[in-house]
Amino acid sequence: MPLDFLGAVLAEGTDRIPYYEQLKRVAPYVIAGSAMKYWSRGATNPWERKLHGKVYLVTGATTQGMGTSVVLEMARLGAQLIILSRNIDEWTTDWVNDLRDRSENNLIYTEQCDLSNLWQVRKFATGWLDNAPPRRLDGVIVMSGEMEPWGIPRLSPPQRKSSLEGLExxxxxxxxxxxxLLDLLVPSFKAQPPDRDVRIIVTTCWLQSMGDVNVQDPLWQNVKYKSALKHFASSKLQLGLCMLELQRRITKAIVEEKAGGVERTGLNVSVTLVQPGTMKSHSLRRVLSNGSVILLILLYCILLYPWLFLLTKSGRRGAQSVLYALMTPELEEINLKTAEVKYISDCSIMKFARKEFTDESLQAQLYANTQRDILSLEKRMAIKRNQLKGQTKAKSTK
Structure with a gap:
């Protein structure tokens, strides 16, 4: 049948094609839209490796988008996953059971660790390190993130949301x-044998280019809150800069340790920043709708959705760059010449755009000051907890 139709078209011309004139008018738009969608979907991860026996800590896995796509693929490849979740509730339990069924992998576990709560982070990391011999750890994949609606200043003044410790x-x-979390886990990274390929993968966002670096007050405790966008962009920028210093510290510590007299390069532990691209995520929906259900329906679901469909990625497509960073042989010790942090976007190694990424002294100072301020904040919160316990105990004895 197709051959008969094509023969008729060749013999008698395009008049044999039904609705040819209408198709001719629509075709350029269809082709342009298809080309745009093909471009915006990004590259596909070309690598795959078996992950049987490997152990990974993962954050941001329960998003039903990029995070879920990454852990599903890792589980299918046999990895043992310890997923850090803000809450362990009935929904989380069902989600984990569904992930086990879909991947046919029962080595998937959840641990409660709210990354906005420094005390919970320390409790988890301390529990992880409190083990002899040291636990196996093949990598940490950080995909979690908080993005508040930016708001319209004239209509709704910016509302600052705070963590338990009072940070934005x-x-x-x-x-x-x-x-x-990563700073506390440095002893675990150092304790891994030299033949183990340990990968620390941290997702970032292109909005980091709009951020600021506050070296003296890295937690922004004394900064006036003006917009959610500025805090989000700056948090991503500062994290990226600290990851460069983290790589140097891990490499230096491994080289200097020389456990058992064995010379090591430290390159078996690599830190990678991944920019997965703009996706149709929960964060994007919250920002575009400004947290309003009405705006979500009108603006996101009706007015902007055709453009978002063409210009943004799905969670599965955004996961490709994370999977690339996890599986590419470019990050194996044998292929690394230096301990420089790699920046991956669209399954390719790119160059950093901001000049701060070349300033090692700035990164070292930012890292040290962040350690100092977190420790100070933890001490203050510990005093408050002890005071609260004392008050509660006093009331119970009356």
Whole structure:
């Protein structure tokens, strides 16, 4: 049948094609839209490796978008996953059971660890390190993030949301909590044998280019709150800069340790920043709708959705760059010449745009000051907890 139709068209011309004139008018738009969608979907991860026996800590996995796509693929490849979740409730339990069924992998577990809560982060990290011999750890994949609606200043003044310790919520979740977790886990990274390929993968966002670096007050405790966007962008920028210093510290510590007299390069532990692209995520919906259900329906679901469909990625497509960073042989010790942090976007290694990424002294100072301020904040909160316990105990004895 198709051959008969094509033969008729060749013999008698396009008049044999039904609705040819209408198709001719629509075709350029269809082709342009298809080309735009093909471009915006991004690259596909070309690598795959078996992950049987490997153990990974993962944050931001329960998003039903990029995070879920990443852990589903990792589970299918045999990885043992410890997923850090803000809450362990009935929904989380059902989600984990569904992930086990879909991947046919029962080695998937959840641990409660709210990254906006520095005390919970320390409790988890301390529990992880309190083990002899040291636990196996093949990598940490950080995909969690908090993005508050930016708001319309004239219609709704910016509302600052705070963490339990009093930090701005985005700065606490995106920067302080992630920094604290990875900083505390440095002994675990160092304890891994030299033949183990350990990958620390941290997702970032192109909005970091709009952020500021506050070296003296890295947790932004004394900064006046003007917009959610500024805090979000700055939290991502500061985290990226600290990751460069984290890589140097881990590498230096491994080289200097020389456990058992074995010379090591330290390159078996790599830190990678991944920019997955703009996706149709929960964060994007919250920002575009300004947290309003009415705006979500009118603006996101009706007015902007055709453009979002063409210009943004799905969660599965955004996951490709994270999976690339996890599986590419470019990050294996044998292929690394230096301990420089790699920046991956669209399954390719890119260059950093901001000049701060070349300033090692700035990164070192920012890292040290963040350690100092987190420790100070933890001490203050510990005093408050002890005072509260004392008051509660006093009331119970009356």
């Amino acid at each position: 919520l985005q700065m606490a979740t995106n920067f302080a909590g992630v920094f604290h």
